[in-house]
Amino acid sequence: MKASQWIWLPAAVISTAAHATTYFSVEQVQRAIFPGASFSATSLPNAWRASNGGYVIVDRVVGKHEYITLAVGIHSNGTVKQIEIMDYKESYGYEVREAPWRAQFVGKSASSPLQLNGDITNISGATLSSRHVTDGVKRILQVYETSLKGKR
């Protein structure tokens, strides 16, 4: 390992309540899933029909400590084309109650050489399960089957 590949930093503790990322707006995710298509409203406020016959359905799933908005693109034949996460936010109960957050960076050392107030994204740790997202996708596909499939 070269010295430039890893540089130790002071072990300051941060709050991951600030760990929130937005990847897509609804319009952006529609374009990313069905490039070049135009979209029209459906009977559901969170679903749009693409001009090629496909659908984009947006839903929110709540995990143990995370809130995720996801978009599922469905081909005109009913198969899943693409799943995109639109936003991701971590939250812990006690922090939610204590809004505004006590401090974004608890215990940040004064000698810290870095500006830490950007968005915090590079967190290494035991894997977060995406089971809730998988369940959310199943729910979305049920909505498609019952409310959208075969309708114009």
Added chain:
Amino acid sequence: MKRARPLLGTYVEIEVAGLAEPALARAIDAAFGAIARVHRLMSFHDGESDVSRLNRYAASEPVIVDGWTAKVLEKARILFDASGGLFDCAVGHELMRSGRLPSQGLGHVESGSFAAVELLSDNRVRFSAPIAIDLGGIAKGFAVDRAIVTLRAHGVREALVNAGGDMRAMGKTARTIHIRCPGLDGRAVQAGLLRNAAIATSEAAATVMKQRARLPAPGSHHAYSVVAPTCLLADALTKVLVQTQDAHAGYFARFGAIAFVTSADIAEVRVA
């Protein structure tokens, strides 16, 4: 440009920069494609995956696997040998018995070790004993590496691929890495700056302990991290670190890696 998809049982985030937006979007799509391919080949849950076919048939006859699966098994063998058997993917039996993996169609499986895995020519693999392998301790890292290779092939030079905390950075940008530690819900500990390398972190509760393992104290809140040139090495070596608790063992340096343990207790003191 930053995108995330649910893959490998977790959230995979890819961040890229330095090209026009359509080129970045194409590169990200291809990189997610590579990760999805690893997922399909190496999932324990998918009955059609290489791993499932190996677990069902390789004890009776050689099974032909994809070149990527063969490569991961080859690396797993090197790590098994270098760690004196502590890095061992033949944990299917233990994971099924504890209910963490489904055991459908695998009634013949017994406890064993990776020593039973024979890598033959032409991507053929045979098991000399009725074991079951689970590549959960190495495939995620390999998938991150394949994503980085794919991005580079698409002309991307600045990227970060993060598969649920196992990540690899490419390019000149130094990225601040924080470690999520069990017992520190909602907080993370700043650890270091990562550039052109990978880091992975595990916790004891998620690791299957093999023989000779020195178990961590019950209820201890530690995160076990390894920085390495590739994410496959980082991912796999965390499983060894969890068991030995020894960040100074010789094999880390031999693989060009740095190991460290983050403790919630230290972090708590700092909070106070």
